[in-house]
Amino acid sequence: METGTGRPERYGLVAIILHWVIAVLILFMIGLGLYMDHVPLNDPTPLHQLHKSVGIVTMLLIVVRVLWRLTHRAPALPQDLSAGQRVVAGGMEGLLYLYQIILPVTGWLMVSAMAMPIVLFGLVSWPLIPLPQSVMDSGYLAEIMPDVHNWLAWTFGGFIVLHVLAALYHRFIRKDQVVDRILPRHGGGR
Template identity: 30%
Template sequence: MKAGHVHFSLPARFFHWLMAPFVIAMLFIGVGMVATVSRLHLTLIAIHRPLGIAIFVLVVLRLIVRITHRPPPLPADMPGWQRCMALGSHWVLYLLLFAMPLIGWSMLSAGGFPVHMFPGFDLPPIVPQNPRLYAFLRGAHTWLAMLLFVTFLAHLAAAMFHGLIRRDGVFSSMARGNRG
């Protein structure tokens, strides 16, 4: 990708860099929620729910951009297994960022808990109240959150590998776009 490489579109870069701190915050908030029983727990929940829905809306928009704006090609000298890992890990990230908020919303619905977005506005339940379903979805949400954390770390490691070691333009294609 060195000479004459192309960059991600402006909308793709916008959503990527907008979502990155949201996802990082969500991972830390999620850990904090399960690690504390103090009054801070309720504050973290109050942030976690609307942030999850915001991530859901952003990932839907980002998927539309991904489908309508082709990403730049990977470097020609990149091994095939790395190409497969790159493509697969990106789609796993999209899937998790899409599924996690829906599972969380479903879990709360099954538990009979409202999803407060802001004062005066709650999301409607999307599944019937059911304690068994709640327990299943709670476990699924936890395990998928761990998978999201591992996938995020792998994505970050790959970005650093391309930016600091290979210096092949993959990182800069998302970091700075068409500028020099």
């Protein structure tokens, strides 16, 4: 069903499934990353391979989600939102998408710079990003990428908290239907 703006009232099933599957995977990755924070990167623990495996799967799903979003219109925001609120909402959406792409790529770049193999779930080898030999020899990229990846993860976590707070604001303070647009339907409605 569409609104008077030519936009749907809510996200479609594919967008909803992608949103929630990716959200669960990201929360899992954050928890695993925090747990692994005390494990050296060169430790052969299976947790590193699990983190890399889930990260690659999440990255691929995010690519699908971005392509889906580029080809399907998002539901309209409530008409009583101010221009500033619309800019903030659009900016936050853009930042969340950007971080969802940059974070796994920096992880991939980090393990590539360290020449650490990626074996998805212990079954399939995933290629490393080909880097010039001079970059590999210098070791500089391998040295800085863990900090870059970690910093991005922490800032992404902050944006996720803001995203959840905005959802709670819409649900419990504004009491509008913004959150309903991305929730799965069950039974006869909400």
